[in-house]
Amino acid sequence: MFLGSLRIRGKLTLLVVLPLLMMVGLVLPVLQGLIADAGKATDIDAVATMTGRVGPLIEDLQRERLLSVGYLVGVVAEDELQLQSATVTDRIRDVQRELGDALPAGMRDRIDQAGNLGTLRDRVRSREATPYQVLDAYAPLVDGMIEALGLVAQADPGTEVGRQLIALDALLRLNESNTNSVALLAIMAGGTIGPGAGRYRDEGVRFGTYLTRFTGFATRQQSDLFTLVSEAFYKRVGGTGFDARFRAAPAATMAALPKAELFPSLRSFSALGGFATKRLVDDVATLATEQRQRQLAFAYVIGALVVSVLLGVLTLVAMVARAVAVPLTQLSRAAERVAEAGEQELLRVADDESEHVEPVRFDVLDLDSSDEIGDLARVFERVQSTASQLVERQVMSRRNVAEMFGHIGRRTQNLVGGQVDLIDELENEETDPDRLAKLYRLDHIANRLRRSADSLVVISGAERDETRHAPLRLVDVARLALAEIEEYTRVDLDIPLELQLAPAIVNDMVLICGELLENATSFSPPHTRVTVGARSVPGGVRLVVTDHGIGMPAERLAEENARLALRERLDLVPTQVLGLFVVGRLARRHNLTIALAHTADGGVTVDVGIRDALLAPVMDEPPAEPERPTSVRAALTRAKDAIGENRPWNAFGTRRESEVHAGLRQRVPGATLSPDDTPAARARPLIDHDPEAARSLVEAFESGVTRALHET
Numbered sequence: 001m002f003l004g005s006l007r008i009r010g011k012l013t014l015l016v017v018l019p020l021l022m023m024v025g026l027v028l029p030v031l032q033g034l035i036a037d038a039g040k041a042t043d044i045d046a047v048a049t050m051t052g053r054v055g056p057l058i059e060d061l062q063r064e065r066l067l068s069v070g071y072l073v074g075v076v077a078e079d080e081l082q083l084q085s086a087t088v089t090d091r092i093r094d095v096q097r098e099l100g101d102a103l104p105a106g107m108r109d110r111i112d113q114a115g116n117l118g119t120l121r122d123r124v125r126s127r128e129a130t131p132y133q134v135l136d137a138y139a140p141l142v143d144g145m146i147e148a149l150g151l152v153a154q155a156d157p158g159t160e161v162g163r164q165l166i167a168l169d170a171l172l173r174l175n176e177s178n179t180n181s182v183a184l185l186a187i188m189a190g191g192t193i194g195p196g197a198g199r200y201r202d203e204g205v206r207f208g209t210y211l212t213r214f215t216g217f218a219t220r221q222q223s224d225l226f227t228l229v230s231e232a233f234y235k236r237v238g239g240t241g242f243d244a245r246f247r248a249a250p251a252a253t254m255a256a257l258p259k260a261e262l263f264p265s266l267r268s269f270s271a272l273g274g275f276a277t278k279r280l281v282d283d284v285a286t287l288a289t290e291q292r293q294r295q296l297a298f299a300y301v302i303g304a305l306v307v308s309v310l311l312g313v314l315t316l317v318a319m320v321a322r323a324v325a326v327p328l329t330q331l332s333r334a335a336e337r338v339a340e341a342g343e344q345e346l347l348r349v350a351d352d353e354s355e356h357v358e359p360v361r362f363d364v365l366d367l368d369s370s371d372e373i374g375d376l377a378r379v380f381e382r383v384q385s386t387a388s389q390l391v392e393r394q395v396m397s398r399r400n401v402a403e404m405f406g407h408i409g410r411r412t413q414n415l416v417g418g419q420v421d422l423i424d425e426l427e428n429e430e431t432d433p434d435r436l437a438k439l440y441r442l443d444h445i446a447n448r449l450r451r452s453a454d455s456l457v458v459i460s461g462a463e464r465d466e467t468r469h470a471p472l473r474l475v476d477v478a479r480l481a482l483a484e485i486e487e488y489t490r491v492d493l494d495i496p497l498e499l500q501l502a503p504a505i506v507n508d509m510v511l512i513c514g515e516l517l518e519n520a521t522s523f524s525p526p527h528t529r530v531t532v533g534a535r536s537v538p539g540g541v542r543l544v545v546t547d548h549g550i551g552m553p554a555e556r557l558a559e560e561n562a563r564l565a566l567r568e569r570l571d572l573v574p575t576q577v578l579g580l581f582v583v584g585r586l587a588r589r590h591n592l593t594i595a596l597a598h599t600a601d602g603g604v605t606v607d608v609g610i611r612d613a614l615l616a617p618v619m620d621e622p623p624a625e626p627e628r629p630t631s632v633r634a635a636l637t638r639a640k641d642a643i644g645e646n647r648p649w650n651a652f653g654t655r656r657e658s659e660v661h662a663g664l665r666q667r668v669p670g671a672t673l674s675p676d677d678t679p680a681a682r683a684r685p686l687i688d689h690d691p692e693a694a695r696s697l698v699e700a701f702e703s704g705v706t707r708a709l710h711e712t
Helices: 008-073 078-102 105-115 118-125 131-149 160-189 193-218 220-236 242-248 250-255 259-269 274-349 370-430 435-459 476-482 502-520 552-564 575-590 632-644 679-683 689-712
Strands: 491-494 531-535 538-545 591-597 604-609
Touching: 008 078, 008 105, 008 118, 008 160, 008 259, 008 274, 078 105, 078 118, 078 131, 078 242, 105 131, 118 131, 118 531, 131 160, 131 193, 160 193, 160 250, 193 220, 220 274, 242 250, 250 502, 250 632, 250 679, 274 632, 370 435, 370 575, 435 502, 435 575, 476 531, 476 575, 491 502, 502 531, 502 538, 502 604, 552 575, 552 591
Parallel strands: 491 531
Antiparallel strands: 531 538, 538 604, 591 604
């Protein structure tokens, strides 16, 4: 589950982040709206700026139109008209330079058309054009410029600045209607009334429409300003009743207004509309700037507030998470230390129970908190103390058990040693063959009991007290191991005589061979043979024990190989594999390599690798004089000479059989066997003998070996 994979900090953060994200999701549209309004205000400001640049151009065009009409009716001089035309051309150039790419495509086209009025101007100066043609040429051009400004398209009637844009558009159109009406009055004052009267009335209708729009969206001050402009117009054309008189008698009304007197008034009126336009453009620009600043400020305030809330909440979450997570982390680490201490103790008690172990000490959980976490910390501190005491008590218990095993093993060794000595004395004194055979069997049982005691000492982890001072042949080590198993008659030896072991490993190697041979004979059918072979290999000697028994499954074989190579707790070892446990411990002690494998035709093959460092060098030349160590001084002298000559010292004083003097008792394993144990007899396979006879023969061999070891 997703929540189950999160830590405390993550869960608390998730708990708070989701509502915060929802809040941000609700605030973002508001911020976007504010930013969009600020962008619109910027666009409106740009439109107002463009209107402020294009407005004077429109006024110049309207003035040029009026002067052109005045020139055609004979009240304006040609120089004055040319000067106004040059002013229009300069104004077009200034607008194009100042606005450049900021001009919309429609506005750019209209300005280009205004720059192409040369033909019309030439016709006006040559008096080839009529006044109505002048009106028809300028009216669409001016209306197109007003339309290209796009004031109404940018306006939002719901906002103040939007209403101002609509009022500005209406004012520009009112000015155009007024200037067009003034030009018509100038034409009619020149004597051409026919078509002018109808067009004047149409302009009046348009004027009324634009005036209604303007008064509906303009402010009170703006409306009052335009009212002053309208009153100035009617004063110049004969009072407020001019429209009514014109509708009743157009010709008489215009005849009462001589063109020489009317045109200067009309000309001065055309400049009045520009004042109202400039005032409204300034108001629109000011409102757009204020709206943009207000929207941006509001957006900044909301954004800062949201960020402050987010930071505050996240900080609070971090503090709460820290207040919860830090104590829990300390508790987790303390629990981990308790677990690690227990695991280390479980792994440590495997091979060496005598190693010194420091007492387990845990950190004190100093959490100054009165909430549930503090209660948990105090309870867990008691758990730590209890766990520490349990671990120490278990260490002491295991150490005591190991020492008890060691004491029992050594006590058993001492008892078995005394028993073997007593049996040897009885064998030496006994002359009855039947009783002597029974003593041999008893001696064999005692040796098997000795091996069990030795294994018990190894299991306890203590070092064995028995040590040797001279090397021993590997074949003799195997024979000593045969003396410690029950079914020794089923074992065949194939070990070269020249292979010798160093004294330090002899006793442990006897025990290793005994345990391996005991397993091999116990887990194989009675009619099969167990083979023990050894060969020299690079780096040491390879000893192989092969049986043809029931074998092991592959999984069990892998487990036993791991048990031989790795340390393992004694109390976890299965009782049926204590022999392999002993072998593994001794192998690791001497750095031997032991591996179990399947025998080709069924059974188990054990491969033991013995390093060169554990082998004794072969004696090329025997001592010149056979010498029997009859005293401690003689033994010490021989040991000193052997050390000085850097050669092995044979504490038994053995020599090759061909050089043994008659009458000297050769103390070698098997020296006290019966006379029937001749070299020819030893060469015969044991399987050819009667089982009882073979058993008696091996017991006699075992007894001789035992006496040789004790008498030396």
